[in-house]
Amino acid sequence: MSEDSIKFAEKFTKKINGVLIDPQIFTYKFICNCPGHCCYYGVYTDYKEYQTILSIQDKVIELMDETQSKNVNEWFEPEEKDDDFESGIAVGTEVINGKCTFLDKNGLCTLQKLAIKEGVYKWKYKPLYCILFPLTTYEGVLTIDAEHIERLPYCNVDPNTKLTMFEACEEELRHFFGEEGFQELKNYREEYLNEINIGVKEDVTK
Ligand code: SF4
Ligand code: SF4
Structure with missing residues (x-):
């Protein structure tokens, strides 16, 4: 420190x-009071959140539109050490077409859309730092x-x-x-x- x-x-x-x-x-x-400009920069996820997202990749891809990449290899930046994350490792989401990998053309987060579609807690798949910002x-x-x-x-x-x-x-x-x-x-x-x-x-x- x-x-x-x-x-x-x-x-x-x-x-x-x-x-x-x-x-x-x-x-x-x-x-x-804006429609989500903070999502234009992507976010750092904890390594565990990153793994969760990878484990549901097929369901996420199904909800993506033509402005988003369906190639999972393009979704994340390389891992980095960061003690502000529970696992000690942060993984950033990539910015694609000027917005976070998971932001759709209507300004909605695909991870939250998936949770709502499944009828589970709306922030189940959403990275903590997205919720908090x-x-x-x-x-x-x-x-x-x-x-x-x-x-x-x-x-x-x-x-x-x-x-x-x-x-x-x-x-x-x-x-x-x-x-x-x-x-x-x-x-x-x-x-x-x-x-x-x-x-x-x-x-x-x-
Ligand atoms: S927190 Fe995000 S959605 Fe809310 S006003 Fe700021 S940029 Fe817009
Ligand atoms: S994961 Fe969702 S809430 Fe977080 S920055 Fe990307 S689109 Fe926004």
Whole structure:
């Protein structure tokens, strides 16, 4: 771990399910209101997710359209070591025709389409970092991928939104932490907002 990343993780104290929490998620204003431009860049999947996708390749191919490659060898980048992934290995999805391998011509994720078609949990096959974005984990901290938000011209474009990242991503946070962990996060949010209101803590978003 580099010195910079140790310093980053050291800024945070609250841990839920082994993950540190960046309290910016409670105050950062965010609204998700574009048709999925984040999918134009592809995503890093965990090695296990990559294997799951390969195991269902025939069903995925069936749902692909003419803008997508049905050649499985073209779907992924080479594997790379990355400790922010559960297995320690990340595998990126390729960008084909200016969009993620799995994004169809209507802006829908083929992995999610498959789950819906099968009547199972909608995020069963979807990589975790797709579900989480614009939240992400960095060096063991759940935080905001502000750099990528800024790179995306249509992401979070309503400057008047009153919603915070926490509110906008409640379903994703429940998915990530589970119900018990999410309740702990809610309690931490109350504590944190209370502390910055009464001046015990500095508002890290300012
Ligand atoms: S996260 Fe941003 S880029 Fe992705 S769909 Fe929402 S607004 Fe669009
Ligand atoms: S896997 Fe699906 S949700 Fe993730 S970037 Fe590709 S199309 Fe988007």
